[in-house]
Amino acid sequence: MLLYKDIIKEENLDLRKKSAPVELPISKDDLETLSKLDEYLWNSYDDEMLEKYNIRPGVGLAAPQIDVLKQMFVIIAYDEEGEFHHYCVINPKIISHSEELTYLEGGEGCLSVDREVKGLVHRPKKIKALVHLYDFETNELTKTTLKLEGYIAVVFQHEYDHLYGKLFFDRINKENPFFIPENSHPVILKKEDSSDSDKKN
Numbered sequence: 001m002l003l004y005k006d007i008i009k010e011e012n013l014d015l016r017k018k019s020a021p022v023e024l025p026i027s028k029d030d031l032e033t034l035s036k037l038d039e040y041l042w043n044s045y046d047d048e049m050l051e052k053y054n055i056r057p058g059v060g061l062a063a064p065q066i067d068v069l070k071q072m073f074v075i076i077a078y079d080e081e082g083e084f085h086h087y088c089v090i091n092p093k094i095i096s097h098s099e100e101l102t103y104l105e106g107g108e109g110c111l112s113v114d115r116e117v118k119g120l121v122h123r124p125k126k127i128k129a130l131v132h133l134y135d136f137e138t139n140e141l142t143k144t145t146l147k148l149e150g151y152i153a154v155v156f157q158h159e160y161d162h163l164y165g166k167l168f169f170d171r172i173n174k175e176n177p178f179f180i181p182e183n184s185h186p187v188i189l190k191k192e193d194s195s196d197s198d199k200k201n
Helices: 028-044 047-053 150-162
Strands: 060-062 072-078 084-097 101-103 126-135 140-149 184-186
Touching: 028 047, 028 060, 028 072, 028 084, 060 150, 072 150, 084 140, 084 150, 101 150, 126 150, 140 150
Parallel strands: 101 184
Antiparallel strands: 060 072, 072 084, 084 126, 126 140
């Protein structure tokens, strides 16, 4: 079982390396890695597990964050409308994105960045990505196209960056961290779902 201490932090240079595609059909080792990422995020929604194991909650976790340089990540999160999203993603490729941008008003956080970073990260509001999705209930791998927008698109892009050695603060405007372009508007999460914005990627 993954614990927070098992997640490598920003000073580890492996986080800056580019990840390799996962060979398909997926191997037992790669499936085990994906399962660990999935389990950690499920535990993020269990208050008892959070307290017992001192787990820092998250909505997304990528394989490079546990020092496995493979193109895999998992997302477990609620969107602005309160709809639940669960994706076990393998070999993703963003194939298009909107000109309109969006951002989290409180800024982004990351399980690999154990400090507060002030500033806004502007990302495309809508994306289309070609992915392989793994389903642990059916043990099936499906190739599909995901069309995401708003909060879930932000989370997806944050995890996608990890596969290419990028951290969220690389995208903050260095001269003016709180600059807001004309084509960027904030993600508006419902109050009951706002706790998700406090969770890290």
